[in-house]
Amino acid sequence: MNDPEDLRQSVTDWLEENWDPDAKLVEWRSKLVDSGWGMPTWPERWYGRGLSGEQAAAVLDVFAEAGAVGVASGGPGRLAAVTILEHGTDAQKEKYLRRILTGEDLWCQLFSEPGSGSDLAGATTRADRIDDGWRINGQKVWNTSAHHARYGLLVARTDWDLPKHQGLSYFLLDMDQEGVNVKQLKQMNGHASFNEVFFTDAFIPHGEMLGQEGDGWKVAMTTLANERRMADVLRNASSGERRGSIYEEVRRENEVLMAPYTWYPQRAGRVDLLVKRAQETGRIQDPVVRQEIAKVLIMARSAEWTAKRARAAQQQGRPQGPEGSLGKLAASNVARAAAQAHTLITGADALLSGEQSAENGIIAEILVSVPAISIAGGTDEIQRNIIAERVLGMEKEPRFDQGPFRDVRRN
């Protein structure tokens, strides 16, 4: 299988035999999950084929050419899958992984709390040991997808006498129970993709802790590292003009599930629309506008190339340089600059919102969605701290939160 042509041929052969655009979506994905072609880089034991990133890209290419639908792989489900794959017991992998990949179960990430966002280790949602498991009380907030998630990745405090990072544990929470109460939150862009989640004596059986008691911080790091790298939820959303009932199902899945997230492309600044808008409005003639567009495009292209350098190094098995840690901060800069350039191009029309406004509301939505990107998944400031301390090796700031967590100052 080392020869790329052989690999492509195997995938093509398999698709020829199995891919059916009129199959039921879950049935198709089940088959795909069993074949290992759905998650090519995963180990063979767990729905994968143990391939390299480069080989996996070739597999995805063949799927794209054939128009074959892939596994459900976006959003918090992806985070759940990689975290469980890395830290889960066999029983947990058995129970959860497959249904994540088939799209039968949706997940959410229950990390942030009203009193601790950047400072995740300051979580005060409590998990108290009872006979057959854990009793959960407290509140999470800004949790994307919680309103339609079947399960949640929960970080909660199991010990208040240890220093903050050591007293946390990581749980797989069944959202479908009385003690869990989800309330959608309206965002500044009018959409409601995140939620508040309240726990009142919610229950988690013993087998649903991920890692050991006190490992919460370590396990959460896996989730966060993947979140920083995660591709957009809408990546697989459009299946174009292809024919077959399975595409109908995918479209329906997207419509229902993705409705709260239609603004996601806008939060990245819609760099792709800059030149088109400038040409349509005639602003492309304006030397100032040309300069601003060029600046954004230079930033965006450079960020893409930086990501490619990181991937190329990884594929060659070389140690990654600093380029691997910069993507999230770069994306924030690009998004902000693009939003600014869009407003410059749009002129007074930027005063409007909704269908009357430019590009059917898209431009207005860019402006009010971009602020999310420098907050969600670790703020720009936190990214800069991480880059300075871990990549450049600069001294950590003095801390005021050591010692038993119960004595640490908090909100």
Next chain:
Amino acid sequence: MQFTFTEEQEQFRDMVRRFALEQSPASTVRRLMATDEGFEPALWEQLSRQLGLTALRIPEPYGGSGFSAVELGIVMEEFGRTLLCAPYFSSAVLSTEVILAAGTETDRSALLPGLADGSRRAAFAFTEVSGSRAVDEIDTRATTDGNGRWQVSGSKRFVIDGHTADCLIVTARADDDVGLFLVEDDAGGLLRRPLVTMDATRKLADVDFDGTPAIRIGGPGDCREQIEAALDAASVALAGEMIGGAQTLLDSAVAYAKMRVQFGRTIGSFQAIKHKCADMLLDVESARSAVYAAAGAAAGNHPEAPALACLAKAAASEAYVRTAAETIQIHGGIGFTWENDTHLWFKRAKSSEVLLGDPTWHREKLMQRWGY
């Protein structure tokens, strides 16, 4: 496009880096920048005859080694790290590239072997009194007696190493065409005046031609396209030099921030400094990506290569100048002294920003080349 380097390229980089670090410590840079010539023949001998770096881009039949923009970028980046003082950019990059782009077989055979082994150093005189690099704004004139003998009249400014080169390659108008003319250093009617430069590590001269005898190179006909191509190649190379310099600045800023103590802690533990350094790293790495992409595109004759030359030059200029200013800021008072080395790179950043077109010029050209 290529986003990593091969094993051989990495070894080559190590070799050049070691050479530059050994031969071009800041003390040497300071000594040479105080001279009129700005370089030492012994070092030139070493990098040309011994290491073959001047022959890098020249095809084998003319005594070169036939490497691409990627290898040239490596040399420039490593030289840029230490501000290595030598007429490398003027002779082995600008002049060599213009002969590669425009030279006829005769020109190549006559000129390239000397440039390849470093026995001759050429300078490229393309900037008019207006300061423009634009090939449409050339006022220098060339006239012929009809027997293949040419004379050049006019003035060129900011000619890099123009006062020390053995010969000059001059852009001039011949009737409606823009052509290339070779002038020897002892030609009559040639006046070369070294300029006092803000960046003393890069020597510049004004050159006046008054009926100066010249040989036409590049054959008859218009050479504008070839000149553009050479300047694009030089822009990518210069952008490589710039990210090398920016990296040195970033390294020195971070090292200082880790060492300097105020208020009982290192200044690097203050977020104001930490965040500056993180932003500088992003800046430098982004520019590096742009430069590697542009060099890779040039090496592979990618259709987007000319556009990416502008992109890389604009990106590297902005990153270098910003990094230089922040590095001084992070050093505090000592950063403003002559004794501290930061200003050497600060000045190189500024001179490189302006050279071959500033970022605004390159961004406009980029938009045009993208067809917008």
